[in-house]
Amino acid sequence: MLDMPTKELIKATIPVLREHGVTLTRHFYARMFTHNPELKSIFNQGNQQNGSQQQALAMAVLAYAEHIENPGVLQPVLTMVANKHASLGIRAEHYPIVGKHLLASIREVLGDAANDELIAAWAAAYGQLADILIAQEQAIYQQAATQDGGWTGWxxxxxxxxxxxxxxxxxxxxxxxxxxxxxxxxxxxxxxxxxxxxxxxxxxxxxxxxxxxxxxxxxxxxxxxxxxxxxxxxxxxxxxxxxxxxxxxxxxxAPPMGDYFLHQDRDTPVVLISAGVGVTPKLSMLEYLAKTQPARSVQFIHACRHGGVHAFRQRVRELQQQYPGMNSTVYYETPREQDVRDRDYDRTGRIDLMAIAEYAIQPQADYYVCGPKPFMQAQIASLKALGVDAQRIHMEAFGSGGVAA
Ligand SMILES: Cc1cc2nc3c(=O)[nH]c(=O)nc-3n(C[C@H](O)[C@H](O)[C@H](O)COP(=O)(O)OP(=O)(O)OC[C@H]3O[C@@H](n4cnc5c(N)ncnc54)[C@H](O)[C@@H]3O)c2cc1C
Ligand code: HEM
Missing domain, CATH: 2.40.30.10 (Translation factors)
Incomplete structure (x- = not known):
C-alpha cells in the first residue's frame, strides 16, 4: 500500500502528465532502446513508428495517477496488459530495466520539477504496479505451461x-x-x-x-x-x-492468451459485432457455439468495404445453415456492381445498431465488439445509448491502448 504523502506526490504530477505525458514516454522509449537495444525485438516497432505505443503508455501512467486512491478500477486494464505481456514473454527480470529508464526519464523530462521525493514516490508506485503485473503474469504462464499441449515462450x-x-x-x-x-x-x-x-x-x-x-x-x-x-x-x-x-x-x-473471450458458461444471447479483419475472433466464437451450444441465440453483425474483402463469407453461410439460433446481418460500405448482382450483403453503409436495435439488442445478451478503434468507439456509444450495461460489452482492440467501455 502506498502512504498518503506518496499518493499526494503522485497526484500532484497529474497536470504535467496530462500536458507532457507523450513527451515523457517518447523520451523513455528512446532512452531504453539506446541503453538496452536487445529490447527492440520484444516491442512492436510499428507501434513505435506510428506513435500508438508512446500514447498507450502515457495514457496508462496518467490513468494510474488519476486513480491512485482507487486503483481497483484499473484491474480490467491490468488484466489486459498482463495477458499482452505474457504473450510477449515479459518476465520479472525485465521490470527493473523498465523501471530504471522510466524514473530516469521522469527526472530528465521534468527537470527542476522532479525532486528526490517525487522520484521516490514514483519508484514506490512503479514497484506496486510491477508486483501486481508480475504476479498476474506468473499465473498466466503457469496455466499456459501446465495444460495439455501447453508451453511458455516460443x-x-x-x-x-x-x-x-x-x-x-x-x-x-x-x-x-x-x-x-x-x-x-x-x-x-x-x-x-x-x-x-x-x-x-x-x-x-x-x-x-x-x-x-x-x-x-x-x-x-x-x-x-x-x-x-x-x-x-x-x-x-x-x-x-x-x-x-x-x-x-x-x-x-507463443501460447494462446487474452482476456477477450466468449463466456462459455452462459446460455444467454450473444451479439457479435465486427468490421473488417475484426471478424477473426468472432469466427472462433461462432464455430464453437455452432458445435456446442446450438440453442444459444446469436446475432452475427459484420461490416466490410465490399465483396472483394468479405472474408469467411462461405463459412459463415455454412454455419448459418447448421445453426438454428444464428442470424446474420452483413453491411457493405461501398458495394461493387457485382456485389449488387450477387446480393451477398444485407445492408449498405456502416453498422447502425440504432436501426437494427429491434433484434440486435436483447435482454441479458453479451456484446463482443472487434474492429478498428473509431468503429469500436461508435458501437460502444450506440450500445450505451441503447441502455446496454458496460459489463456486458467486451472488446478487443487490434493495436495498443485498448478502448474503454
Ligand atoms: C489482440 C490482437 C489481436 C489481433 N488479431 C489480428 C487478426 O486476427 N488479424 C490481423 O490481421 N491482425 C490482428 N491484429 C493486428 C496485428 O497484431 C498487427 O498489428 C497487424 O498485422 C499489423 O502488423 P504489421 O507488422 O503488418 O504492421 P506494422 O508495421 O506494425 O504497422 C502497423 C500499422 O501502422 C502503420 N504505420 C507504420 N508506420 C507508420 C508511420 N510512420 N506513420 C503512420 N502509420 C504507420 C502501418 O501502415 C500499419 O497499418 C491483432 C492485434 C491484437 C493486439
Ligand atoms: C509497471 C510496469 C508496466 C506497466 C504499467 C506497463 C503497461 C503497459 C501498457 C498499458 C501496455 C499497452 C497494452 C495495450 O494496450 O496493448 C503495455 C504493452 C507492452 N509492454 Fe508493458 N508495462 C509495464 C512493464 C513492462 C515491462 C517490464 C516490459 C518488458 C520489457 C514491458 C513490455 C511491454 C511490451 C513489449 C508491450 C507491447 C507493446 C507493443 O508491442 O506495442 N512492459 N505495457
Missing part, C-alpha cells in the same frame, strides 16, 4: 496450409513442428507469432486472434495484409507473413 510451428479468405486476408494453419498436441483455448483469444523483419534486421512479434474453434489439430490465424497508403508504409509483419512465409515454413508461436 514454440516452433509449421505452416501446414495457407488459405486466401479474401483479397487481403489469408489464413495460416499452424501445427507444432515437434509433432505434439495443441492446447485448448477460449474462443476469442489470440496468440503471438514472431518473424524476422528484414528492413529492421530484428525479430518482431505480433498478436493474431485464433480464427477457428478450439479442438482442432491446428491453430489457425487469419492475417490481413496491411498495404499502407501514399504517406503510410505498409505493415511489416503482415507483409512477411503474406509474402515470405510459405506453406511448410517454420514460425515461432
Amino acid at each position: 514454440r516452433s510451428f509449421r505452416v501446414q496450409q495457407k488459405v486466401a479468405e479474401s483479397e487481403e486476408i489469408t489464413s495460416f494453419y499452424l501445427v507444432p513442428a515437434d509433432g505434439g498436441v495443441v492446447p485448448d483455448y477460449r474462443p476469442g483469444q489470440y496468440l503471438s507469432v514472431r518473424v524476422m523483419v528484414p528492413e529492421l534486421g530484428l525479430m518482431q512479434p505480433r498478436q493474431y486472434s485464433l480464427s477457428a474453434a478450439p479442438g482442432n489439430a491446428y491453430l489457425r490465424i487469419s492475417v490481413k495484409k496491411e498495404t499502407g497508403a501514399t504517406n503510410t508504409p505498409g505493415g511489416m509483419v503482415s507483409k512477411v507473413l503474406h509474402d515470405s512465409i510459405a506453406e511448410g515454413a517454420l514460425i515461432d508461436v
Whole structure:
C-alpha cells in the first residue's frame, strides 16, 4: 500500500502528465532502446513508428495517477496488459530495466520539477504496479505451461496450409513442428507469432486472434495484409507473413492468451459485432457455439468495404445453415456492381445498431465488439445509448491502448 504523502506526490504530477505525458514516454522509449537495444525485438516497432505505443503508455501512467486512491478500477486494464505481456514473454527480470529508464526519464523530462521525493514516490508506485503485473503474469504462464499441449515462450510451428479468405486476408494453419498436441483455448483469444523483419534486421512479434474453434489439430490465424497508403508504409509483419512465409515454413508461436473471450458458461444471447479483419475472433466464437451450444441465440453483425474483402463469407453461410439460433446481418460500405448482382450483403453503409436495435439488442445478451478503434468507439456509444450495461460489452482492440467501455 502506498502512504498518503506518496499518493499526494503522485497526484500532484497529474497536470504535467496530462500536458507532457507523450513527451515523457517518447523520451523513455528512446532512452531504453539506446541503453538496452536487445529490447527492440520484444516491442512492436510499428507501434513505435506510428506513435500508438508512446500514447498507450502515457495514457496508462496518467490513468494510474488519476486513480491512485482507487486503483481497483484499473484491474480490467491490468488484466489486459498482463495477458499482452505474457504473450510477449515479459518476465520479472525485465521490470527493473523498465523501471530504471522510466524514473530516469521522469527526472530528465521534468527537470527542476522532479525532486528526490517525487522520484521516490514514483519508484514506490512503479514497484506496486510491477508486483501486481508480475504476479498476474506468473499465473498466466503457469496455466499456459501446465495444460495439455501447453508451453511458455516460443514454440516452433509449421505452416501446414495457407488459405486466401479474401483479397487481403489469408489464413495460416499452424501445427507444432515437434509433432505434439495443441492446447485448448477460449474462443476469442489470440496468440503471438514472431518473424524476422528484414528492413529492421530484428525479430518482431505480433498478436493474431485464433480464427477457428478450439479442438482442432491446428491453430489457425487469419492475417490481413496491411498495404499502407501514399504517406503510410505498409505493415511489416503482415507483409512477411503474406509474402515470405510459405506453406511448410517454420514460425515461432507463443501460447494462446487474452482476456477477450466468449463466456462459455452462459446460455444467454450473444451479439457479435465486427468490421473488417475484426471478424477473426468472432469466427472462433461462432464455430464453437455452432458445435456446442446450438440453442444459444446469436446475432452475427459484420461490416466490410465490399465483396472483394468479405472474408469467411462461405463459412459463415455454412454455419448459418447448421445453426438454428444464428442470424446474420452483413453491411457493405461501398458495394461493387457485382456485389449488387450477387446480393451477398444485407445492408449498405456502416453498422447502425440504432436501426437494427429491434433484434440486435436483447435482454441479458453479451456484446463482443472487434474492429478498428473509431468503429469500436461508435458501437460502444450506440450500445450505451441503447441502455446496454458496460459489463456486458467486451472488446478487443487490434493495436495498443485498448478502448474503454
Ligand atoms: C489482440 C490482437 C489481436 C489481433 N488479431 C489480428 C487478426 O486476427 N488479424 C490481423 O490481421 N491482425 C490482428 N491484429 C493486428 C496485428 O497484431 C498487427 O498489428 C497487424 O498485422 C499489423 O502488423 P504489421 O507488422 O503488418 O504492421 P506494422 O508495421 O506494425 O504497422 C502497423 C500499422 O501502422 C502503420 N504505420 C507504420 N508506420 C507508420 C508511420 N510512420 N506513420 C503512420 N502509420 C504507420 C502501418 O501502415 C500499419 O497499418 C491483432 C492485434 C491484437 C493486439
Ligand atoms: C509497471 C510496469 C508496466 C506497466 C504499467 C506497463 C503497461 C503497459 C501498457 C498499458 C501496455 C499497452 C497494452 C495495450 O494496450 O496493448 C503495455 C504493452 C507492452 N509492454 Fe508493458 N508495462 C509495464 C512493464 C513492462 C515491462 C517490464 C516490459 C518488458 C520489457 C514491458 C513490455 C511491454 C511490451 C513489449 C508491450 C507491447 C507493446 C507493443 O508491442 O506495442 N512492459 N505495457
